[in-house]
Amino acid sequence: MRSDRGQKAGWPLTLAAAGGIAFLHLPILLIFVYAFTTEEKSFQWPPPGFTTQWFAVAWNRPDVWDALILSLKVASIATAIALVLGTLAAAAVARTQFFGREAISLLVILPIALPGIVTGIALRSAFSLAEIPYSMWTIILGHGTFCVVVVYNNAVARFRRTSSSLIEASMDLGANGFQTFRYVILPNIATALLAGGMLAFALSFDEVIVTTFTGGQQSTLPIWMLQELIRPRQRPVTNVVAVVVVLATFLPILAAYYLTRDTESVAGSGK
Template identity: 35%
Template sequence: MSTGSYIRKRSRPLQVYAIIFIIVLYVPVLFIPLFSFNDSIYVRFPLEGFTLKWYVELFQRDAVWNSLMNSVRVGVAVSVISTLFGIFAAKAIARYRFPGRGPLVGFIMLPLVVPLIIFGVALLVLLSRLGIPLSLWTVGLGHLIVCMPFSIATLLPRFEGFEPALEEASADLGENALWTFWRVTLPMIFPGVVASLMLTFTVSFDEFIMAFFLNGTQPTLPIYIWGQLRFPQEFPSVLALSSFVIAASFVIVFIGLWINRGAHAGTIKVE
């Protein structure tokens, strides 16, 4: 037996626990798509039979399409803006030492921890005092607060695993700051940028609380779903719509996390 092998020893109970854990993590969510194909307006066993009618019915609703487009518009704008801001902020945090760096980073990451209802309420009060009407713009503003910490946290490991000498070499070879960024920095952090765009889009697309307080007359998709939850007869179509949202989110997030997987393992290497 080699040294340290007792630490590497397999632990059967732990392995079983881990597998049960993953199952419990996913199964409740999977009941939503399961029942969305069920041919009954009741969500209960036994299943009545396979149907796509709840999905077909959704396609014919203008309100669904409108709220979907609203969510996509807000999501795209928020993901692009928060990623742009995130690139600068992540570079500043990873590369430079400056006074107050720790507390400032803590402040930026605050929205990850503080209950969003408080940010939502505070922004609502400010906007109403300023006389700014609630709209998709105000929802987007709220989502930017939520998404910026995610964007920075996604991009930060990219900058930390990135050799500053590359940028310096580019500058020494006569490129200006803009071209250095375009030809050296951006290609190096590109997986992080794509991941940040995809993750922040999903966070905005799925976000409910901020949108709940800040939306005007145009609902986003989660707000529309929330409104439909009041009507029992709408339950199956809510399940179908939710399945669509969950599937879309899972695919986008999975691709995003996978593209950026090297960032956590510290495997970003200079070729």
């Protein structure tokens, strides 16, 4: 039987792939172009001129820094909480048998299936009923509802792929619970946690709907960008911030790629 591996793709498939890539990335390239435009209030094509002045303007605007710092704090804390709770929930569901396990698994993943506006309204009602003032922590609680899910999904899949015989062998050789986790379990689930943590951070960093209902008067970076687009003062500044976010996002993705490649078969030792 002849294998098709290595066979060149036909021109229709190549054209379709090129069209899909262009559809995904040309709008991002437009953001880069408009970040350098000399026009302040509107978008024109072709741009009337190019300048780098908006990068200096964005750097010197305190509202940009306040929104960026708040977004980083919220995303970092929400991701840390999600890594702990999501991993523990995944370990419990994948490694133990108990009554109602499937129901608990459904309840854990339910928030990611609900529309963001439903989650936002529910959280806002709960905070109002409990008389909890809006703060950074209410945003973190809102983001944690879906960050836990993405970590859980990655971790539970990896737990189910990890052979229980490795854990049993470790315990038979005299390792305690912490040593087994450190030298056997963690190396096997590390790449899944890295992927889940990155996805959770990205989802938290760019969340708009839930933040609108749980943030009160605070503005994370996505909320700031949305407000600037609705009531623009210096529209190119918004594009500059978007460019910085794209570049800053690319670096951890690139790092994660190099850290996680060739680790599909890690078993007890590795990255």
